[in-house]
Amino acid sequence: MIGKRVLGIVLAGAPGRRLTPLTAERAKGAVPFGGLYRLVDFTLSNLVNSGIRQICVLTQYKSHSLNRHLATAWELSSTPGDHVIPVPAQQWRGPGWQAGSADAIYQSLSLLDEHRPDLVVVCGADHVYRMDPLQMIDEHVARGAGVTISAIPMPRAQATDFGVLQAAADGHSVEAFLEKPASPPGRAGQPDEALVSMGVYVFDPDVLIEALHKDAADDESGHSVGGDVIPRLAREGAAHAYDFWQNEVPGACAGDRCYWRELGTIDSYFNAHMDLCATEPRFNMYNQDWPIVMRLSSQPPAKFVHEDGDRPGQAVNSVISTGVIVSGGLIRSSVLSPGVRIEGRSRVNRAVILNNACVHRHAVVENAILDKAVVVLPGAMVGVDKEHDRARGFTVSAGGVTVVSKGQVVAP
The missing domain is CATH 2.160.10.10 (Hexapeptide repeat proteins)
Structure with missing residues (x-):
């Protein structure tokens, strides 16, 4: 990835209704997690630890708490161009507010004109995981993909709440992308498992821009990245899958390698906290080789x-x-x-x-x-x-x- 300019876009504008009442007064990405952190901190830490230091966080729903957190906890170094900035819904392309995650990026396409990236990494703000996006980017470039989707195996019975990839015989070309299917297709060699999208994407900028314009012109679209844009690109043969199990994060131990949780419900949020309490936690917050890097407030010891x-x-x-x-x-x-x-x-x-x-x-x-x-x-x-x-x-x-x-x- 040497010489590539990468822009990180974090989607943090959704209301997170399934997390009510925790999202009654705050955006989902601002919900506290793990004692000291907010949900958005895990995605941002992955980007910053990998060297991606131009990051825009797209906000909309009850964003005051999230904006304040970004301003106080995510000031990067004084190196010119380094930034983590909130980008509120501004109605650049019409009088309506963001109609979905794809529309959020579409309304902020001026960011691509401003940054002129070679690649765009798009992530959700409500996942807890460690990942080095550069390894995914290297595979994306090597395959000449229009979009690469990070994916993880999951039992089919649990995959109905996620986007599911149907891979071709080569194991990485995506033939179809199904958003929350009632009967998820099994993956090759493991028919009881489905290949689930993690909500982490690497886009070629031109492919992203064209796909967003097509989506905006489609009156039948729900204007969602996972529900509309990715299925369209899969049908066009431009989508490839990245196997999250290949990702090697410095300092990861066998017990927490490739941990990923989407905290979209109260139960998943609670269970992920219980994972932290185990003697050998399923997610190790103490990995100093890949730290959660936000600035902590000053408090006395417990x-x-x-x-x-x-x-x-x-x-x-x-x-x-x-x-x-x-x-x-x-x-x-x-x-x-x-x-x-x-x-x-x-x-x-x-x-x-x-x-x-x-x-x-x-x-x-x-x-x-x-x-x-x-x-x-x-x-x-x-x-x-x-x-x-x-x-x-x-x-x-x-x-x-x-x-x-x-x-x-x-x-x-």
């Missing part, structure tokens, strides 16, 4: 106090962020974001607790997500009785995870 009787200040198999104080509570298999307070004789088990939430004395939080600044009053329980949670207006996911919205007070 603090644990008391060890007597039934109020030990203790956390087991958990991820505890800076600024957390555990004062006599017991925490198991949980992720706590900065500023969280856990008071005496409380119990937290399999929970995700976001910034500045407080769990008071004798309270119980179990199989639950507490959004920012939630207060669980003394003796209250969250996640223990799902019917009671629903009666109180809390969201309960299909997998039985209770979600308490930002700033709510939970009474006994």
Whole structure:
């Protein structure tokens, strides 16, 4: 890829309705993850670690929190041209707002005129994974592809919520691309598995521009990259697949190699956090050879106090962020974001607790997500009785995870 100018485009304008209520006041890419981070940080880190340092984040839905995060956490070096910048919907090509991910890029085609890249990498903002995009780019160039789609095998029964590739006999040419098919086609040699799109694409700029113009002129289109643009390019013979299992990331261990999760639902978001809590985590946030590179806010270290009787200040198999104080509570298999307070004789088990939430004395939080600044009053329980949670207006996911919205007070 020597000498190639690469522009990164991150699609971060979708409302993320399946993540409600976590997306009630923020864009999906701004949803906190892993204690210290936002979902968008993982995609941005992959791009920056690989040397792609001209990145535009296309925003629209409730973007204030995301824009603020990008401004404070993603200032790159002073090298001329390096940048991570939010690009809001600006109605350059008409009075309407972005009608889909393809339309978001179409309305921002001036970015390609400005940067004049040799290649364009397009990524979603709601995936947790490590990947070196340069290896994918090298394969894209070697094959002379119009678009290359990063793909990962998945059991067919789980593939119905994703874009599915149907590869030709050569294993990499894409004959068809099916968006969320009811019956995903099996892949060659593994009929019980489907080849699923990761939402990471490498485009030849001319191919991308032509495809977007065709899509914009199609009144029947949903104006989605995965739903409309990629299927069209597959039919035209311009699409190729990249096998994510070939990707070698520095510092990756056998246990977390090729980890990828699309966090589009409450259950997938919660389960990905539980992956972090394992003794050998499925996704290793401690890989210093391929770090999550955003600038962290200044907070004091976490603090644990008391060890007597039934109020030990203790956390087991958990991820505890800076600024957390555990004062006599017991925490198991949980992720706590900065500023969280856990008071005496409380119990937290399999929970995700976001910034500045407080769990008071004798309270119980179990199989639950507490959004920012939630207060669980003394003796209250969250996640223990799902019917009671629903009666109180809390969201309960299909997998039985209770979600308490930002700033709510939970009474006994």
